[in-house]
Amino acid sequence: MADRQLDFPTSIGTSDPTTIRLLGQDLAGDLMGRVGFGELAFWLVAGRRPGPGEVRVFEAVLVALADHGFTPTAIAARLTYLSAPEALQGAIAAGLLGGGSRFLGVTEDCGRFLADTLAGLTDPPTDDAGWDAVALDAVRAARAGRRLVPGLGHPVHKETDPRTPVLITIAEQEGLRGPHLRLFEAIGRVHPQVLGRTLPLNGAGVCGAALADLGLPIDLLRGFALLARTAGLLGHLAEERRRPLGMDIYRTVDRNARYVPDDAD
Amino acid sequence: MADRQLDFPTSIGTSDPTTIRLLGQDLAGDLMGRVGFGELAFWLVAGRRPGPGEVRVFEAVLVALADHGFTPTAIAARLTYLSAPEALQGAIAAGLLGGGSRFLGVTEDCGRFLADTLAGLTDPPTDDAGWDAVALDAVRAARAGRRLVPGLGHPVHKETDPRTPVLITIAEQEGLRGPHLRLFEAIGRVHPQVLGRTLPLNGAGVCGAALADLGLPIDLLRGFALLARTAGLLGHLAEERRRPLGMDIYRTVDRNARYVPDDAD
Amino acid sequence: MADRQLDFPTSIGTSDPTTIRLLGQDLAGDLMGRVGFGELAFWLVAGRRPGPGEVRVFEAVLVALADHGFTPTAIAARLTYLSAPEALQGAIAAGLLGGGSRFLGVTEDCGRFLADTLAGLTDPPTDDAGWDAVALDAVRAARAGRRLVPGLGHPVHKETDPRTPVLITIAEQEGLRGPHLRLFEAIGRVHPQVLGRTLPLNGAGVCGAALADLGLPIDLLRGFALLARTAGLLGHLAEERRRPLGMDIYRTVDRNARYVPDDAD
Amino acid sequence: MADRQLDFPTSIGTSDPTTIRLLGQDLAGDLMGRVGFGELAFWLVAGRRPGPGEVRVFEAVLVALADHGFTPTAIAARLTYLSAPEALQGAIAAGLLGGGSRFLGVTEDCGRFLADTLAGLTDPPTDDAGWDAVALDAVRAARAGRRLVPGLGHPVHKETDPRTPVLITIAEQEGLRGPHLRLFEAIGRVHPQVLGRTLPLNGAGVCGAALADLGLPIDLLRGFALLARTAGLLGHLAEERRRPLGMDIYRTVDRNARYVPDDAD
Known part of the structure; x- marks a missing residue:
């Protein structure tokens, strides 16, 4: 079938052979080394560049949400890394998938x-x-x-x-x-x-x-908790690589498994 | 079965009723508002606090890797958000799962x-x-x-x-x-x-x-590409929410589907 | 800290050196070759073995839900496979993550x-x-x-x-x-x-x-759609391996990208 | 930019207002109620309909691989369900992401x-x-x-x-x-x-x-382990819903966390 004119407009990123543009800026010339990572994350979501005070509050939030020890999401990431160490992206993704209503959802709620x-x-x-x-x-x-x-x-x-x-x-x-x-x-x-x-x-x-x-969009507040948590999960996986706990966590559960018939509910 | 002494040592985060400790620091007193988010991510993985020059190089890398337009991972995230907008974590995770050998793996390789x-x-x-x-x-x-x-x-x-x-x-x-x-x-x-x-x-x-x-661990370099990309994916999903493209992408493919028998391979 | 008695009761699976038990049955002796896969899936969720008529209706449902062509979830899985072909589990997971409210959620709703x-x-x-x-x-x-x-x-x-x-x-x-x-x-x-x-x-x-x-639990009906869709996604990925489309889909979008300033919203 | 002719050929599924075709068959008329779910999964991947003996062996494999108790993947799925019970797809995906080299990869290897x-x-x-x-x-x-x-x-x-x-x-x-x-x-x-x-x-x-x-493609053997495991994970999540263990697993780990400085490595 002949196709109509396709058009996918975006305000985020485009590139041509000599330039990469991000948010309408020249990525290499205007952003790298001049804009912080938290500042960029704010800009990407809000569609406007934050001021220095906004960056400080925003990064304080990211720091506050980055980690809270052995949360269910950190444990899930470690167990996934144990099972599939060759696919780091899977361990991070598994950890983020716990970012729902009960643990990370409070920020957005x-x-x-x-x-x-x-x-x-x-x-x-x-x-x-x-x-x-x-x-x-x-x-x-x-x-x-x-x-x-x-x-x-x-x-x-x-x-x-x-x-x-x-x-x-x-x-x-x-x-x-x-x-x-x-x-x-x-x-x-x-x-x-x-x-x-x-x-x-x-x-x-x-x-x-x-x-x-x-002024960040309410529907996406959970997204900042997820961004912060990505850093925390990287910390857990770096530690898991240096000093593994996943196998011990798994065995602690498996060793204490006990079969019960279903009618024992 | 009676259990032996359990012990899960960690250098990342622990907390008690009045304090949250992260990396051996007091999260609220020593880190929030005093440490940048990129700086914290470096510290979490490397196990040491980076100096200002290290932070600048590190954040320039994260900025460089955050987005590259309509990559396969950005499209996958947008399509997942289209299908399950109530679970933002799933759209981010779907996008990160493309962070493998071909697109995001080059940094680590x-x-x-x-x-x-x-x-x-x-x-x-x-x-x-x-x-x-x-x-x-x-x-x-x-x-x-x-x-x-x-x-x-x-x-x-x-x-x-x-x-x-x-x-x-x-x-x-x-x-x-x-x-x-x-x-x-x-x-x-x-x-x-x-x-x-x-x-x-x-x-x-x-x-x-x-x-x-x-000095960051080679086995985890992909992880920084994933962290950077999380910010880029949030940008795509924020834009998808304001000005959706996912349905149009899906229809462009589906409208041009054509059945071929398998022996036509 | 000394730990209390740990106990993780389950009616699903346990094993010892000579036997694997699943649902209280001997997996090798009683289930393999004697119970169909759909029948087992029903049993696992319902906690009871279905009769032959129930299996027929149940498998007809799984067949009905397995695939519907180039859905957003199938496209997301193909794009993820393009980016990370070494991690098939990531491509399947990315596809399933679209199993939310809009596309696969109708069954449960x-x-x-x-x-x-x-x-x-x-x-x-x-x-x-x-x-x-x-x-x-x-x-x-x-x-x-x-x-x-x-x-x-x-x-x-x-x-x-x-x-x-x-x-x-x-x-x-x-x-x-x-x-x-x-x-x-x-x-x-x-x-x-x-x-x-x-x-x-x-x-x-x-x-x-x-x-x-x-009589299957309402809260888990979406799960059967996900199980069915796992088979459909495997079909798409098998085809993607034989006759790739992911790169063409990605380029179709990327080639038609157009930068617009954000105030053009 | 005007687009060339788009064409996305597939042997899997297409549909028009009155018919859904799957694998070149009429889904409603030829497949539902007549083809088993395992049979369909084989067909989708192999591109040919298996005979009854092939189906029996194939389903015996799926039954053998469906579950093995409290594996790392089952635990990761339960913890993800604990954190985000509203997104069942996320818990399944988190479980499947452990389907890598160490636990589920043996089948393919x-x-x-x-x-x-x-x-x-x-x-x-x-x-x-x-x-x-x-x-x-x-x-x-x-x-x-x-x-x-x-x-x-x-x-x-x-x-x-x-x-x-x-x-x-x-x-x-x-x-x-x-x-x-x-x-x-x-x-x-x-x-x-x-x-x-x-x-x-x-x-x-x-x-x-x-x-x-x-005769199934070697590169996709892991995919069948993932399909089988999807059923097992549904079983775990159904049990988690009836008789939750995730919180207890999480607390077992968190309660036994102990901060160690990083130089204690």
């Missing part, structure tokens, strides 16, 4: 919860009392709808997640403590009134709030 | 070829003539063994890959133009004598040489 | 819609008129909630999906045309009254209905 | 070793003594080249892998005990003379030999 709440406001509050009122409504509505408030609570850091105050301070230093962070902080103040107990504002949540304040 | 050649030297050369002699032996040996010399040639940049001279200059500026880069440059000078035609030193290859000169 | 509707009935209907009334309520409720009715409509098979009547006939022959299929058929009869146009019952939907009538 | 050996023969042997001589040469050559003979030895089944004699018997019953299996058996008889100890012929290896005797 929290950003979305905050953005949805802000979208319902005609005038944003101007002081803490105003933010507290907005937060109280949002937490009450979530509870009434039996929905969790994302960003509250942590299995290990039961009182304070150390990342939270630090990221808020960095954003404040850079003039980027915007409405999402302010609402998130207000949720931290008011939720005990509704939920009857005090939970910490967790690190994944504060990262979602900070990314949203940077 | 080139670093390994250079490192293997250097490993065979008792005394490294001290001038260009010396490097040329080493390069000549290496290219001749590869040709005699009918092996490709990785890092030579590019399907689009047939005369010069613009990334190559720029990265060498940056490494020189930072005092990091070491033996891998020098050998790679020498290969660029001498290969026409052996191969009978002049090929450019490509960008993926020079990145492998520069990473090897930074 | 349809099964769930039918199961949820049936769960709301005190007494299931006994004749077509009764089923039509249930279906009418369900379609009206979906429309009122602005939700799509899964399983209706197909981009290519605009009048009839040829898989639908055939699968219903097979289920009828085997005495397995149960409430999910009956409700699905009723939706096919009544939806024009509510939606104002006649859509075909699609193949992915009827497969979901049939799997649900087999 | 063994088939290739046997096929390469057979390719070097002018006349295939006609009796066991002849096969033993061929096998002896092949094992000696592997040892001289410091290469492993694939298919020998198993970490659990140290004397006999119960799958091996059963699969040979099934192939014999169906008249499909061909040169790859005969050579494999001969390797089992002669290797102690060369290696100085007796190792069992393992199940993954005998499956590779049987698949090669069926």
Whole structure:
């Protein structure tokens, strides 16, 4: 069949025999050695070059999310590397595939919860009392709808997640403590009134709030957690190569397997 | 079965209720806002903190490898996002899975070829003539063994890959133009004598040489290409979300499908 | 830290030096050569051995879902194979990662819609008129909630999906045309009254209905589509190996790339 | 740019508004309910319809390879499901990504070793003594080249892998005990003379030999192990859904993590 005119427009990358263009810039002449990697990642997603303060907040978020020890995703990556060491890309991919709702999804869920709440406001509050009122409504509505408030609570850091105050301070230093962070902080103040107990504002949540304040698209916040985690997974795989644990993890499980008939459920 | 003492030692990350430690540092107090994301990725893999010049070369490599337009991996990621937009991690993983021997593997292959050649030297050369002699032996040996010399040639940049001279200059500026880069440059000078035609030193290859000169483990060089590409894939998926092309790509293929019996092979 | 007693109970597989047990059976003595592969897959998920009629319906579903030509998932698998031919597992995985909400998810969504509707009935209907009334309520409720009715409509098979009547006939022959299929058929009869146009019952939907009538867990119906698609992807990759198309697909896109500044959105 | 004529020929699947064709057959009319799922998978890869004996051997192989308890791939899939239960495709893909050289690769490696050996023969042997001589040469050559003979030895089944004699018997019953299996058996008889100890012929290896005797392409043998394993992974995920172990596995590792400085290596 004769084909119509094909056209695949893009604002990202194109190249010809002498030039590689990325984001409309000359990759070799304008970007390499002049733009940081985090800065480039921001630019690629946002479609605009961030300022230095934005880069600092953004990279602080990536650093905060890069690793959290032997998470399920780190273990899955190590086990995949054990099985197929010749395909490093498969081990990284296996680790990233755990970046779903339960472990890495909180960043995006929290950003979305905050953005949805802000979208319902005609005038944003101007002081803490105003933010507290907005937060109280949002937490009450979530509870009434039996929905969790994302960003509250942590299995290990039961009182304070150390990342939270630090990221808020960095954003404040850079003039980027915007409405999402302010609402998130207000949720931290008011939720005990509704939920009857005090939970910490967790690190994944504060990262979602900070990314949203940077104007990054809510639907892609999970993507930054995945980018950060790629670095963490590389760290785990580098360590697995130097000092393997995967076989020991596998044997720990296999050695303690016990057959049960299915009707024992 | 009663279990023996379990022990999973790691130098990466651990946490307790009040502290998150990463690489032996206090994540919140010492790293967030103080360490760049590229710097952290280097540290995670190398197990040592890089200096500022090393960070500049390393991030220039990541910037160089982040994207190259509509590569097979970018297209695979976009098609996966089209099919399963609710699972961004799957689209990223699908894109990274193309990070194998043919497209992203050159960085690692080139670093390994250079490192293997250097490993065979008792005394490294001290001038260009010396490097040329080493390069000549290496290219001749590869040709005699009918092996490709990785890092030579590019399907689009047939005369010069613009990334190559720029990265060498940056490494020189930072005092990091070491033996891998020098050998790679020498290969660029001498290969026409052996191969009978002049090929450019490509960008993926020079990145492998520069990473090897930074002392990063050869077996993991592909991992940095994957990290860089994660940022590029996020850019493609952000664009796919704003201005979708996946459906059009899919239909272009499907519309031009034609059944042929298998014996027509 | 001293560890408590570890215990990982399973009903699937265990082995000792002389025996491999699977599902409580002796793999070599009782299963190999005596149980079909589809039969085993059913047993593994359902925890019970299916009868011959159940196997016939189940395998008809797998056959129906195995392939549908150049889908986004098949193209993604071929492009990944082009980039990393040494890691076949990566190409299969990349293809399966498109098994999400839009392309392969209909089977599960349809099964769930039918199961949820049936769960709301005190007494299931006994004749077509009764089923039509249930279906009418369900379609009206979906429309009122602005939700799509899964399983209706197909981009290519605009009048009839040829898989639908055939699968219903097979289920009828085997005495397995149960409430999910009956409700699905009723939706096919009544939806024009509510939606104002006649859509075909699609193949992915009827497969979901049939799997649900087999008593398979609704949350895992997508898994059977993935199993079926694994075979289809193997077919595509075998063909890609004999007669490659991936490079041509990639070049078709890349050759028609056109840079546009981002503000052209 | 105006595009040349596009053409994507395929022998697999095409469809038009009223018909879906697969492998040149009418999917609904000729295949559903008439062709088994294993039979279809064979056909898709081989490009020819297998006979009943071939189907029996082929499905026995798939049954043999479907699961082997808590393998690294099964654990990786369960941990991924724990992290992202909403994306079943990601958990399956993560499990399959372990299908590389060490765990699932033996099937392909063994088939290739046997096929390469057979390719070097002018006349295939006609009796066991002849096969033993061929096998002896092949094992000696592997040892001289410091290469492993694939298919020998198993970490659990140290004397006999119960799958091996059963699969040979099934192939014999169906008249499909061909040169790859005969050579494999001969390797089992002669290797102690060369290696100085007796190792069992393992199940993954005998499956590779049987698949090669069926005429399936050597480069894709790993693909059948992946197909089989997809069913096994579905079984694990179904069990994980009914009776979760992933969190317990994760906590077992995380609870026993211990920070060590990197110089403790």
